[in-house]
Amino acid sequence: MNDDDTTAATGEAGDGATASVPAAATGAGPVLTVADLHVRFGGSHILQGLDFEVPATGVTALLGRNGVGKTTTLKAILGLAPRTGTITLDGKTIQNRATTKIVRDGVGYVPEDREVFGGLTVEENLRLVEPDLGTDTPIVQRLFPDLVPRRAQRAGTLSGGQQQMVSLARVLLRDNRLLLVDEPTKGLAPKLVTEVADVLAEVARSTPILLVEQNLPLVRRIADTVVVIDAGRVVHTGSAADLIADQELTRELLGVAMRREGAA
Numbered sequence: 001m002n003d004d005d006t007t008a009a010t011g012e013a014g015d016g017a018t019a020s021v022p023a024a025a026t027g028a029g030p031v032l033t034v035a036d037l038h039v040r041f042g043g044s045h046i047l048q049g050l051d052f053e054v055p056a057t058g059v060t061a062l063l064g065r066n067g068v069g070k071t072t073t074l075k076a077i078l079g080l081a082p083r084t085g086t087i088t089l090d091g092k093t094i095q096n097r098a099t100t101k102i103v104r105d106g107v108g109y110v111p112e113d114r115e116v117f118g119g120l121t122v123e124e125n126l127r128l129v130e131p132d133l134g135t136d137t138p139i140v141q142r143l144f145p146d147l148v149p150r151r152a153q154r155a156g157t158l159s160g161g162q163q164q165m166v167s168l169a170r171v172l173l174r175d176n177r178l179l180l181v182d183e184p185t186k187g188l189a190p191k192l193v194t195e196v197a198d199v200l201a202e203v204a205r206s207t208p209i210l211l212v213e214q215n216l217p218l219v220r221r222i223a224d225t226v227v228v229i230d231a232g233r234v235v236h237t238g239s240a241a242d243l244i245a246d247q248e249l250t251r252e253l254l255g256v257a258m259r260r261e262g263a264a
């Protein structure tokens with residue numbers, strides 16, 4: 001275990017000392033900055049000094065080949081993976097904060113495996129996060145109308161796409177400064193992929209999103225910026241449209257060429 005592993009679990013030490021003017025206060029600058037981020041699992045050095053920024057608006061797609069460390073990057077930001085490096089949210093360092101505090105400070109997380117409580121109803125899943133907010137909340141009614149008539153249905157009996165909507169809705173009930181969303185369309189039918197993409201695009205109008213997503217048509221449709229990691233480092237940053245328009249570069253960086261057709 002390294003120094004940051006222990007401090008990550010203990011709370012606030014160091015926040016005040018390195019805080020600068022919040023980007024949100026100035027209206028400029030990234031919402032999140034990651035500098036020299038390292039993650040080791042046993043003898044495996046998965047992230048070897050990542051440096052990247054998440055702009056304060058729109059969708060930033062975090063891309064890379066299978067197993068390169070995309071999920072690990074999201075978990076490291078949240079303090080769910082042992083890491084060293086500097087992570088700033090609106091100009092304030094957060095790498096020494098406990099995960100619960102990072103979430104309370106506005107970093108919402110939609111994990112890859114959805115993690116709905118199958119034995120609880122849709123309504124109960126939502127109210128677990130904010131007891132006063134459920135399917136009658138305007139944001140749920142507007143973005144997730146299909147969940148409203150299913151409020152009393154047990155979440156474990158929903159389709160994969162509906163479970164993804166519960167998972168997203170639950171996070172959106174809070175006021176988030178930034179959303180970390182991990183492969184939200186994995187395993188979903190094309191129509192549901194489009195629905196999830198629509199929700200994310202709508203959410204991104206008010207809340208920046210760092211999105212891990214393998215569906216390149218979807219990335220092209222909703223992402224503004226891309227960050228590509230390979231062999232533990234950032235190997236490319238830039239416009240999503242430019243990367244995906246460049247078949248050769250896409251193949252070189254991601255090992256795949258963009259399908260001409262694809263649901264998003």
Ligand SMILES: Nc1ncnc2c1ncn2[C@@H]1O[C@H](COP(=O)(O)OP(=O)(O)OP(=O)(O)O)[C@@H](O)[C@H]1O
Binds near residue numbers: 064065070071072073
């Ligand atoms: N808790 C852990 N302990 C040990 N190794 C881990 C742990 N979590 C992840 N890894 C390893 O770290 C590497 C990166 O995994 P990660 O899930 O972050 O990749 P990814 O880019 O999100 O992959 P995919 O695209 O397949 O979802 C993999 O080799 C994985 O086996």
